Amino acid sequence: MVLNDATLVLNRNWVPVNLTTVLDALCKLYAGSARAIKPDDYSLHDFDSWASLKVIDGAPCVRTASIAIQAPEVIVLSRYGAVPDRGVAFSRLNLYKRDRYTCQYCGRSPSVTELTIDHVVPRSRGGISSWINCVVACVQCNFKKANRTPAEAGFVLKRTPAKPERSSQLVFARVQRKVSWEKFISDAYWNVELKE
Ligand SMILES: [Zn+2]
Helix, strand or coil: CHHHCEEEEECCCCCEEEEEEHHHHHHHHHHCCEEEEECCCCEEECHHHHHCCCCCCCCCEEECCCCEEECCCEEEECCCCCCCCCCCCCCHHHHHHHCCCCCCCCCCCCCHHHEEEEECCCHHHCCCCCCCCEEEEEHHHHHHHCCCCHHHHCCCCCCCCCCCCCHHHHHHCCCCCCHHHHHHCCHHHHHCCCCC
16 A cells, blocks of 8 residues: 555755655645655655656556656655654663563563563662663563672673664664665664664
8 A cells, every 4th residue: 555655754954854654745745844855856846746747657656536646755844843853752662672572681582471671770779760771571581680680690681771762763673665765864874773
């Protein structure tokens, strides 16, 4: 379904800030809050101008009774602040996503019901609930570690826990990159969340 396809969203400085759907991208064009970028010549188009472009043969497009509109693959926001650059909420789901549903001590990925949140420095010893002190641990490792630090329990963390920079990067990691996006995104940007 083309309308559910991914469109890359750039802020006014042409820095990638998010992904959205083709449907939302077209709505933003129609509302005037974004313009579409034609990847081959970087020309900017509002809704009418985009809709009047000839659809390239074989390119994904949205068809109505009267017109065919090419699916915008990259849009640039007209205003600052349209996509808030919020930090990632500290939640169980986001923590599980950050650690990829993998026990940070033994590296196993059991079912979600066997995963727990472990405080690296135990709460009873002043450890707080935060991105840098909480990791995903399987039930067994959590039980074995008990009220100790990883060093005391002879455990080594797979990764140093850190706050994810932006939720959009978590989304990016799972979406197929489009050729037209390459010009707007450096490899370093894409690799932030993917490297171990
Ligand atoms: Zn484990």
